[in-house]
Amino acid sequence: MAGFDGTTSDTRERGVGALGETGGVNHKGGGLGLVQGTALYVASVLGTGLLVLPGLAAEVAGPASILAVIAVIGLSIPLAGTFAALAARYPDPGGVASYARRALGGTMARMTGYWFMFGVAAGAPVVAVLGAEYVAAIAAIDRSMVPVLAASFFLPPFAANAFGVRVAGWMQFVLTALLLAVVVSVVALAAPAVEPQNFEPFLPHGWAGVGTAISLFVWAFAGWEVGTHISGEFRDPRRIIPLATAIALVITGACYLVLQIVTVGALGPAAGEGQVPLLDLARLGSPVVGAAAVGAIAGIVALGVLNAYLAAFAKLGASLAENRDLPRWFAKGAESGGVPRRALALTGGVFAIWFALMLASDLDLTGFILVHTSCMVSIYAVGMIAAVRLLRRGTAGWWLALVAAVLCLALVALAWASLLPAVALALAAVAVTVWRRIRPRKTHAGRADIVEPDPRAASIES
Secondary structure, three states: OOOOOOEOHHHHHHOOOOOOOOOOOOOOOOOEOHHHHHHHHHHHHOOOHHHHHHHHHHHHHHHHHHHHHHHHHHHHHHHHHHHHHHHHHOOOOOOHHHHHHHHHOHHHHHHHHHHHHHHHHHHHHHHHHHHHHHHHHHOOOOHHHHHHHHHHHHHHHHHHHHOOHHHHHHHHHHHHHHHHHHHHHHHHHHHHHOOHHHHOOOOOOHHHHHHHHHHHHHHHOOOOOHHHHOHHHEOOHHHHHHHHHHHHHHHHHHHHHHHHHHHHHHHHHHHHOOOOHHHHHHHOOOHHHHHHHHHHHHHHHHHHHHHHHHHHHHHHHHHHHHOOOOOHHHHOOOOOOOOOHHHHHHHHHHHHHHHHHHHHOOOOOHHHHHHHHHHHHHHHHHHHHHHHHHEOOOOHHHHHHHHHHHHHHHHHHHOHHHOHHHHHHHHHHHHHHHHHHHHHHOOEOOEOOOOOOOHHHHOOOO
């Protein structure tokens, strides 16, 4: 029988690893409701793109950048819908790695987990530094204090997640509500400055400019995979996750679309000239209030994104340890309702390494963004391929997954020049597989050097 998402019962025969019939590790239903879940999804998607993308898109496409936003909202539907279908059917802290384990085997699951845990993590200090740069600029703080401000952005999210995803969820609700309120305020302040003539000519850079703007906004709408790692913490995953995803898609799409219309209409040709376009927009209505609003947005965005991703990193780390892809000591808290403090500490260590490397590079963000994005597109591609195999052929969910898989493979092709970090982590995953295969041969008489692997994962380990 197929579920509402098109998942077939024969997926159980492919092996479930640490997943049970409903997909969770000892899944009992968590404490996240619709409000908290929606807030976490919104924060994962409505991130630092708010600070720079409207201006950049207007610069390369002019008023037609509005079409780029509409196009990317449409492209986001199959991706978000597929992740929602998988997360609702298989609520597991491993997220995409768990889907890869079911459909493609242990090595691919390990690759996916390493990409997220160690590659996507390179984006964390980027978020913190971007927030700190905005706050420092608006508050007239010396730029030498940016590293200190950036480091301080990590403290509240780590503290909240140390008490569990439910506390982090309520923190996220407050942050997201504040973010939406400030965005609405900025738009309201700038709306009276919108002039019809600023929308002409509509295609100053042709359709090629629209294509460039679309590629920019693709990154603004990334983040749907974060919810898969905390899916086991929802009270009713099958009902809440699809609904939270749909609401978040509408909210984030509306925010970017309205902001783009007002940016083009109010700033006109100057929309892409400033380094802080959102600040330029806010100052049109009120220089003082506008600057304060943008500073608030920068701080809220940084805290919100870090809070949402930390919950995902901690749960994923515990899940990887549960499946022996990381040392088993980190597995505590992988179960639904558990608090993976050991995996959270590991995440803190990974963040600290990336942050130290960023300080050594004099806060040059480019390389870290490339590491983050190359690993992200790789995760999306594997996740959508796994979905095509897991969802019942011919159903709406399967077609969404197929479309999303084609789109994600196209993104991988576009990002080929920056895929070296993802390839390195993939080779590390393969090396673990090779080590597991040769290690049992290194035994003393009557004694093996290793502990037998978890029988639940044995049927699918590559």
